[in-house]
Amino acid sequence: xxxDKIPADSISHLSGYExxxxxxxxxxxxxxxxxxxxxxxxxxxxxxCGLGTALTTFxxxxxxxxxxxxxxxxxxxxxxxxxxxxxxxxxxxxxxFHTTHGRAIPFATGLKIANPNLKVVVFSGxxxxxxIGGNHFIHAARRNLDITVIxxxxxxxxxxxxxxxxxxxxxxRAVTAQYGNFEYPFNxxxxxxxxxxxxxxxxxxxxxxxxxxxxxxxxxxxxFSFVEIIxxxxxxxxxxxxxxxxxxxxxxxxxGLEVIKHYKxxxxxxxxxxxxxxxxxxxxxxxxxxxVEGKFIDDPKPDLQEAIDQMAPIAEKKxxxxxxxxxxxxxxxxxxxxxxxxxxxxxxxxxxxxxxAGKIIGQAAAIYDKLExxxxxxxxxxxxxxxxxxxxxxxxxxxxxxxxxxxxxAIIMSQGAYEKYAPLITEKGILLIDDGLVVLPENHRQDIVxxxxxxxxxxxxxxxxxxxxxxxxxxxxxxxxAVSKEAMKLSLADSVPPKTVDVNIKAFDYGYDxxxxxxxxxxxxxxxxxxxxxxxxxxDKKSSINEP
Amino acid sequence: MKEQKxxxxxxxxxxxxxxxxxxxxxxxxxFFAGYPITPATEIAERMSTRMPQIGGVYIQxxxxxxxxxxxxxxxxxxxxxxxxxxxxxxxxxxENLGLGIMLETPCVVINVQRGGPSTGLPTLVGQQDMMxxxxxxxxxxxxxxxxxxxxxxxxxxxxxAFNLAEKYRTPVLVMADAEVGHMTEKVVIPDPEExxxxxxxxxxxxxxxPDHFRIYRDMTHCKGGVRVSxxxxxxxxxxxxxxxxxxxxxxxxxxxxxxxxxxxxxLISKIRDNKDDIIWVEEKDLDDAEVVVVSYGISxxxxxxxxxxxxxxxxxxxxxxxxxxxxxxxxxxxxxAKSVKAFVVPEINMGQIVRExxxxxxGEAAVFGVHRPGxxxxxxxxxxxxxxxxxxxxxxxxxxxxxNQEIQE
Ligand code: SF4
Numbered sequence: 007x008x009x010d011k012i013p014a015d016s017i018s019h020l021s022g023y024e025x026x027x028x029x030x031x032x033x034x035x036x037x038x039x040x041x042x043x044x045x046x047x048x049x050x051x052x053x054x055c056g057l058g059t060a061l062t063t064f065x066x067x068x069x070x071x072x073x074x075x076x077x078x079x080x081x082x083x084x085x086x087x088x089x090x091x092x093x094x095x096x097x098x099x100x101x102x103f104h105t106t107h108g109r110a111i112p113f114a115t116g117l118k119i120a121n122p123n124l125k126v127v128v129f130s131g132x133x134x135x136x137x138i139g140g141n142h143f144i145h146a147a148r149r150n151l152d153i154t155v156i157x158x159x160x161x162x163x164x165x166x167x168x169x170x171x172x173x174x175x176x177x178x179r180a181v182t183a184q185y186g187n188f189e190y191p192f193n194x195x196x197x198x199x200x201x202x203x204x205x206x207x208x209x210x211x212x213x214x215x216x217x218x219x220x221x222x223x224x225x226x227x228x229x230f231s232f233v234e235i236i237x238x239x240x241x242x243x244x245x246x247x248x249x250x251x252x253x254x255x256x257x258x259x260x261x262g263l264e265v266i267k268h269y270k271x272x273x274x275x276x277x278x279x280x281x282x283x284x285x286x287x288x289x290x291x292x293x294x295x296x297x298v299e300g301k302f303i304d305d306p307k308p309d310l311q312e313a314i315d316q317m318a319p320i321a322e323k324k325x326x327x328x329x330x331x332x333x334x335x336x337x338x339x340x341x342x343x344x345x346x347x348x349x350x351x352x353x354x355x356x357x358x359x360x361x362x363a364g365k366i367i368g369q370a371a372a373i374y375d376k377l378e379x380x381x382x383x384x385x386x387x388x389x390x391x392x393x394x395x396x397x398x399x400x401x402x403x404x405x406x407x408x409x410x411x412x413x414x415x416a417i418i419m420s421q422g423a424y425e426k427y428a429p430l431i432t433e434k435g436i437l438l439i440d441d442g443l444v445v446l447p448e449n450h451r452q453d454i455v456x457x458x459x460x461x462x463x464x465x466x467x468x469x470x471x472x473x474x475x476x477x478x479x480x481x482x483x484x485x486x487x488a489v490s491k492e493a494m495k496l497s498l499a500d501s502v503p504p505k506t507v508d509v510n511i512k513a514f515d516y517g518y519d520x521x522x523x524x525x526x527x528x529x530x531x532x533x534x535x536x537x538x539x540x541x542x543x544x545x546d547k548k549s550s551i552n553e554p
Numbered sequence: 555m556k557e558q559k560x561x562x563x564x565x566x567x568x569x570x571x572x573x574x575x576x577x578x579x580x581x582x583x584x585f586f587a588g589y590p591i592t593p594a595t596e597i598a599e600r601m602s603t604r605m606p607q608i609g610g611v612y613i614q615x616x617x618x619x620x621x622x623x624x625x626x627x628x629x630x631x632x633x634x635x636x637x638x639x640x641x642x643x644x645x646x647x648x649e650n651l652g653l654g655i656m657l658e659t660p661c662v663v664i665n666v667q668r669g670g671p672s673t674g675l676p677t678l679v680g681q682q683d684m685m686x687x688x689x690x691x692x693x694x695x696x697x698x699x700x701x702x703x704x705x706x707x708x709x710x711x712x713x714x715a716f717n718l719a720e721k722y723r724t725p726v727l728v729m730a731d732a733e734v735g736h737m738t739e740k741v742v743i744p745d746p747e748e749x750x751x752x753x754x755x756x757x758x759x760x761x762x763x764p765d766h767f768r769i770y771r772d773m774t775h776c777k778g779g780v781r782v783s784x785x786x787x788x789x790x791x792x793x794x795x796x797x798x799x800x801x802x803x804x805x806x807x808x809x810x811x812x813x814x815x816x817x818x819x820x821l822i823s824k825i826r827d828n829k830d831d832i833i834w835v836e837e838k839d840l841d842d843a844e845v846v847v848v849s850y851g852i853s854x855x856x857x858x859x860x861x862x863x864x865x866x867x868x869x870x871x872x873x874x875x876x877x878x879x880x881x882x883x884x885x886x887x888x889x890x891a892k893s894v895k896a897f898v899v900p901e902i903n904m905g906q907i908v909r910e911x912x913x914x915x916x917g918e919a920a921v922f923g924v925h926r927p928g929x930x931x932x933x934x935x936x937x938x939x940x941x942x943x944x945x946x947x948x949x950x951x952x953x954x955x956x957x958n959q960e961i962q963e
Contacts, residue, residue: 116627
């Protein structure tokens with residue numbers, strides 16, 4: 007099909023052509039002067055380059071939108087990357103950003119999200135958008151970010167002298183593909199479609215009028231719109247490929263013209279084409295033999311901003327609830343007695359609440375007892391394989407050294423943690439174990455004081471096995487005493503889910519009372535392995551304690 | 555600041571990374587673009603929860619290159635913007651950190667340092683990106699980098715970073731580390747009215763005719779002040795242009811040696827000439843010091859313990875803690891070099907800031923580094939022994955044990 011025979015339905019949605027305002031001619035101004043930075047002209051583009059047409063169609067589209075759709079062009083920002091096409095940002099008299107190679111889209115993403123009232127247009131080349139910036143391109147499409155991306159595709163890197171690129175047809179020649187491009191190119195419409203673009207069209211610069219109409223439509227589209235403009239690079243690409251080798255190869259302008267003529271031959275307006283079939287077809291020598299043109303995707307769907315807006319009320323509600331909880335925190339005086347540096351190690355396996363138990367102690371000390379507290383958790387390789395470890399340092403003074411050196415106490419809820427941490431405890435230090443889960447070996451350290459409590463079993467009997475760590479917290483508070491009971495309870499109450507506060511307080515008290523009892527016996531409680539296994543599971547919640 | 559809704563105040567037992575996020579919100583940050591990376595991910599997590607509560611936007615970009623660009627875009631829309639990352643992501647950000655510097659774009663980049671190079675030690679501490687912070691992007695420039703040693707300071711310095719970024723129209727780095735980022739301590743968040751918040755100088759509609767507006771006004775002849783050109787934001791009608799190319803006052807490319815000189819002059823002098831305002835240090839016992847520990851971040855904090863012990867042993871040791879690492883405290887160290895015997899520089903890398911100290915000491919005082927690769931904070935015993943060595947005292951063995959006992963007393 008020749009380019010002159012346009013299927014009626016492909017343009018039915020577009021309005022007609024209007025000639026520029028004649029009065030401009032009388033003033034001696036070019037009708038596009040208001041949108042061009044005259045002081046920057048002449049531009050750098052070669053004769054016969056398609057970029058001039060691409061820019062003027064873009065400007066015409068903007069002017070049309072200003073005139074017919076009351077667009078405020080001061081709210082339009084243009085972002086370009088690097089390359090010949092990237093220079094557009096420098097010529098257009100709008101807020102414009104000439105960024106780094108390939109990065110126009112993420113820059114535009116920030117610009118647009120931070121001010122949704124802006125109309126943001128990315129104008130760049132194929133190397134920029136599909137080559138180095140390809141990842142940004144598909145992600146912006148995926149997000150359905152409300153920007154328009156105009157990509158001038160001239161099948162090579164023009165500015166650097168005509169190197170092969172991600173859109174160079176297979177077999178075509180380039181300065182770095184003297185034997186023909188041995189790679190395969192992107193099909194940009196298909197790439198955009200796969201990314202999720204809600205609008206996609208392609209025209210060659212030959213169809214300047216249709217291109218302009220499409221650009222208007224693309225910019226009016228809410229969501230990610232993508233327009234591929236196929237344009238001659240008269241200096242570089244046309245030098246190496248037969249399309250451009252026309253009448254007088256020495257003349258760039260002519261060469262450009264030859265390419266345009268070629269587009270006329272092989273261009274096929276076919277908006278019904280599936281993007282999958284929109285690849286630029288070449289013969290065995292890499293000569294382009296067909297370019298389908300038209301609007302391939304127009305599929306309105308909620309854009310990114312809509313999704314962002316929907317989140318706000320939910321988030322605000324959550325904030326109000328959180329704020330209420332914080333505001334309701336009781337005011338406390340804190341401790342006045344001096345607490346020397348105390349180190350605590352907690353260990354168990356994932357899911358036991360080893361991390362949250364440490365945090366609850368730290369918070370109790372720092373917020374409610376008004377001491378200094380530093381909480382850290384194990385992130386290293388030792389934290390893998392289901393093991394969990396956390397550490398708390400408490401002191402009245404500033405804590406210079408945040409890590410554990412020789413803990414005075416340890417809360418241990420698994421055999422693995424016992425093996426790992428028991429050797430670290432300082433001499434005469436205190437080891438607290440869930441003796442339903444930890445079996446003490448024959449050679450258990452006699453230079454530390456060990457107390458056991460069937461925390462998990464007790465918690466289970468209270469109806470919430472997850473409160474086992476809380477039993478240990480109560481136990482630790484009464485035996486070690488580095489943090490006050492009141493502070494611990496307050497910290498506990500604002501750390502556990504509201505529905506479980508009661509059971510957790512019950513679990514805490516149980517642990518606390520058991521600890522107080524055990525301390526009163528003044529015995530050195532070292533459970534032996536034989537005694538332990540039988541008694542702690544007896545169901546009477548009796549703590550294991552063995553007099554020497 | 556009119557938007558106060560959604561700000562947290564009061565005392566909190568808070569993760570360092572969270573504290574940084576809260577600091578940013580208080581400073582007025584309303585756009586965060588990032589990418590998950592240990593140990594900085596919690597900043598993104600916090601931001602993703604908090605931004606929608608406060609009328610801001612959090613977005614996870616496709617990578618750190620995109621994150622860095624997105625915050626530049628956000629800033630040019632007039633919104634205070636930030637990203638946070640760690641080593642590998644920091645490397646990816648270097649390209650467009652340069653763009654931010656060149657475009658003179660206020661924004662904040664947090665690097666919660668981990669052990670490197672490459673993927674290195676994702677979960678464990680390092681201070682190995684200190685020179686990358688200074689020189690990581692190509693070309694010549696000055697940068698501002700701050701180093702916190704606790705969650706509270708991470709909070710405070712993130713606010714400070716925004717203030718400096720806005721005042722000097724430049725990206726500012728907060729060089730934290732895995733230890734500080736993953737540590738939970740008390741963080742006191744004051745009422746917003748009690749905090750100084752600086753916002754960039756802006757031209758507003760009507761201030762100046764768009765044709766006369768200069769996005770990079772040459773302020774060298776202006777008296778006093780910080781001499782930073784007022785900024786415009788997209789959509790205000792100034793129809794300005796900015797480019798990563800060497801440019802003139804209008805932001806138009808100026809491909810000449812003279813043009814480059816004009817750019818460099820402005821980018822560098824706006825920071826060098828204002829060092830007194832930008833550089834913050836903490837000085838401790840410097841008056842009588844024979845040995846000065848120069849350190850930053852977590853290493854300065856852990857050095858306090860061996861410093862205390864060394865003092866007890868009778869060594870006159872002081873501390874110069876670099877809160878602002880870049881620009882470097884050259885004058886201060888030059889002056890100290892004339893009066894002290896030696897510097898001790900503990901840092902979790904194989905020797906980075908120690909070279910700066912050596913450069914400034916210029917042979918007038920000895921310089922001892924305490925270095926170890928990433929993974930752990932420095933051994934206090936090793937720092938103590940280095941202080942002893944620097945003071946000419948005998949080095950002792952089994953220091954860890956001794957040190958530990960003494961501190962327990
Ligand atoms: S090199 Fe090619 S794309 Fe660049 S200006 Fe010249 S003709 Fe146009």
